[in-house]
Amino acid sequence: MWVSPGEMERPEAERLGYLRVDRPRRGSHRVVLAVGSPTQVLIPGAGRRVNLRLQGYTATVCCGVVGLALVGRPPTESTGVLEGRAVWRGGELPTPTLIRNTTDPEVCGADHTLDDLVVSADLGVQNVIAALVDVPIDLVPPAVPGRVVLDNADCRFSPHASVLTVGSVIETHNSDPTLHTTHLYGASEVNLALPLEGQSVSHTVDRPGLIAVKCDVHGWMSAFVRVDEHPFHAVSNASGSFRIVDLPAGDYVLEAWHERLGTRRREVRIVPDETSNIVLEFTGER
Numbered sequence: 655m656w657v658s659p660g661e662m663e664r665p666e667a668e669r670l671g672y673l674r675v676d677r678p679r680r681g682s683h684r685v686v687l688a689v690g691s692p693t694q695v696l697i698p699g700a701g702r703r704v705n706l707r708l709q710g711y712t713a714t715v716c717c718g719v720v721g722l723a724l725v726g727r728p729p730t731e732s733t734g735v736l737e738g739r740a741v742w743r744g745g746e747l748p749t750p751t752l753i754r755n756t757t758d759p760e761v762c763g764a765d766h767t768l769d770d771l772v773v774s775a776d777l778g779v780q781n782v783i784a785a786l787v788d789v790p791i792d793l794v795p796p797a798v799p800g801r802v803v804l805d806n807a808d809c810r811f812s813p814h815a816s817v818l819t820v821g822s823v824i825e826t827h828n829s830d831p832t833l834h835t836t837h838l839y840g841a842s843e844v845n846l847a848l849p850l851e852g853q854s855v856s857h858t859v860d861r862p863g864l865i866a867v868k869c870d871v872h873g874w875m876s877a878f879v880r881v882d883e884h885p886f887h888a889v890s891n892a893s894g895s896f897r898i899v900d901l902p903a904g905d906y907v908l909e910a911w912h913e914r915l916g917t918r919r920r921e922v923r924i925v926p927d928e929t930s931n932i933v934l935e936f937t938g939e940r
């Protein structure tokens with residue numbers, strides 16, 4: 655993309671994040687784009703013709719640029735949709751691990767499962783977390799923090815698997831008349847105690863990665879949260895299906911992870927205004 659000076663006034667550039675080139679000089683040189691998630695680069699008035707071309711994480715700057723500002727992806731960029739389904743291809747239908755419970759049985763009941771492998775009658779695998787990996791930073795839209803309510807209900811975490819972007823909030827809630835803790839391990843580490851029924855506690859996730867969630871009181875309670883810098887991720891539902899929308903057209907690698915069945919990586923191609931489909935097969939071999 656080539657742009658000319660004067661497309662943005664300096665105050666606007668500073669509001670969006672101004673990256674100064676300290677020693678502008680004639681001729682071409684490269685600048686690392688250190689802020690934001692840019693795909694469009696606008697040059698505040700430099701008093702002369704300025705050309706700039708995005709090359710991934712760097713920009714090539716010509717002719718004495720004094721600075722540049724970065725803005726988000728234009729809304730007109732071509733996008734597509736990815737629909738997928740996680741299926742069991744490992745033979746006999748598996749079942750979640752059963753737990754005989756002796757902790758708070760009057761509240762939690764006597765039997766539980768780890769919710770660690772839920773397969774539908776037509777072989778769809780639930781709770782597979784699918785996400786694009788190595789997404790170029792210039793294709794990541796401006797962050798929109800989200801929220802997941804992680805309910806401690808009937809001595810289970812719900813939802814069992816979820817996805818968030820960096821800066822989002824995990825709001826854990828206790829729907830049971832007993833003490834639960836929401837203990838996060840991995841990309842975010844904190845132990846949130848919920849001694850009272852009806853209580854909620856919030857925690858902001860500030861790093862990408864996988865978070866394993868456990869309750870210190872009830873060992874069978876578990877959940878997983880994947881945090882990404884981008885919103886191109888989803889969790890398979892009860893029929894094994896997932897859908898990711900607003901994907902910039904292009905070729906990507908999709909990573910699908912399941913707590914018992916392991917990881918699958920597949921290449922996917924996103925075509926503008928079309929829906930791409932993918933089937934992820936799990937056989938029980940990690």
Ligand SMILES: [Cu+2]
Nearest residue numbers: 834869871872
């Ligand atoms: Cu608990």
